[in-house]
Amino acid sequence: xxxxxxxxxxxxxxxxxxxxxxxxxxxxxxxxxxxxxxxxxxxxxxxxxxxxxxxxxxxxxxxxxxxxxxxxxxxxxxxxxxxxxxxxxxxxxxxxxxxxxxxxxxxxxxxxxxxxxxxxxxxxxxxxxxxxxxxxxxxxxxxxxxxxxxxxxxxxxxxxxxxxxxxxxxxxxxxxxxxxxxxxxxxxxxxxxxxxxxxxxxxxxxxx
Numbered sequence: 001x002x003x004x005x006x007x008x009x010x011x012x013x014x015x016x017x018x019x020x021x022x023x024x025x026x027x028x029x030x031x032x033x034x035x036x037x038x039x040x041x042x043x044x045x046x047x048x049x050x051x052x053x054x055x056x057x058x059x060x061x062x063x064x065x066x067x068x069x070x071x072x073x074x075x076x077x078x079x080x081x082x083x084x085x086x087x088x089x090x091x092x093x094x095x096x097x098x099x100x101x102x103x104x105x106x107x108x109x110x111x112x113x114x115x116x117x118x119x120x121x122x123x124x125x126x127x128x129x130x131x132x133x134x135x136x137x138x139x140x141x142x143x144x145x146x147x148x149x150x151x152x153x154x155x156x157x158x159x160x161x162x163x164x165x166x167x168x169x170x171x172x173x174x175x176x177x178x179x180x181x182x183x184x185x186x187x188x189x190x191x192x193x194x195x196x197x198x199x200x201x202x203x204x205x206x207x208x
Contacts, residue, residue, distance in 0.1 A: 018119065019201050020197075020198040020201040021119070021198075022112075022116035022119050023116055023195075023198040024195065024198040026112075026113075026116065026190075026194045027190075027191050027194035030187055031191045033047075033048055033163075034162065034163065034184060034187045034188055034191060035162050036162050037171070042170075042171075043171075045163060046171055046173055046174075047109060048186060048187045048190050049173060049179050049180070049186045050097060050101065050106055051109055051113065051190055052150075052186045052189065052190055053097065054097070054106070054109060055146060055193070056146065057090055058114070059139070059142050061086060062117070062135075063139050064086055065086065066136060068082050068086075070132040094110050137204070141197075141200050145192075145193050145196040145200075148192070148196075149189035149190065149193040150189060152189060153178075153182075153185030153189040158188045158189075159184070160184045161184065163184035168180075
C-alpha cells in the first residue's frame with residue numbers, strides 16, 4: 001500500500017508541473033516582452049495586449065462550459081449543441097479580433113491559451129465527482145487573478161521597463177484606450193496573471 005502511494009505522489013506532482021507549464025511559459029514570455037518589447041518581433045506587445053482580451057473571453061466562457069459539461073440530467077446531444085452554440089458565439093469575437101488586427105495570428109494565440117487550459121485538465125485527472133468542484137474553484141481563482149491583473153495595472157505604479165512612451169506609437173496597436181496608451185500595464189498584468197495561474201495549478205493539482 002505504501003509503495004503504491006510512493007509511486008503515485010511523484011506522478012501527481014509531475015502532472016501538476018506539466019499542467020502549469022504552459023502558463024508559466026506564457027508568463028515568462030510576457031516578462032521578456034515587458035523588458036525587451038521587440039524580443040519576439042515588432043508585434044510582440046500587440047500580441048500580449050490581445051492575449052489580455054482573449055483571456056477575458058476564456059475566463060468568461062469557462063464557467064459556462066464547465067456547468068454545461070456536468071449537466072447530468074440533460075442528454076449528451078443537448079449538451080453538445082449548447083457547447084457548439086457557445087463556441088460559435090465566442091468565435092465571432094475571435095473573428096472580430098482577427099479582422100481588427102488584419103491577421104490570422106489571433107486565432108493561433110487563442111488556440112495556445114485553450115491548449116494551456118486543456119493541458120492542466122488532462123495532466124491531473126481526478127474522478128468525475130471531484131472534477132466539477134476542481135474546475136469551478138480554478139475558474140473562481142482565475143476571475144480574481146484576472147481582475148487583480150487588470151485593476152492592478154490601472155491603479156498601481158507599474159514600471160515601464162522597455163515599453164517606454166516613445167516606442168508606443170511604433171507598436172501598431174489598432175485602437176485607443178488604457179492598454180493602448182500604456183501597454184506596459186497590460187503586459188505586466190498578463191505576466192502576473194499567468195504566474196498566479198501556474199502557481200495555483202501547482203498548489204491545487206488534483207484537489208477538488
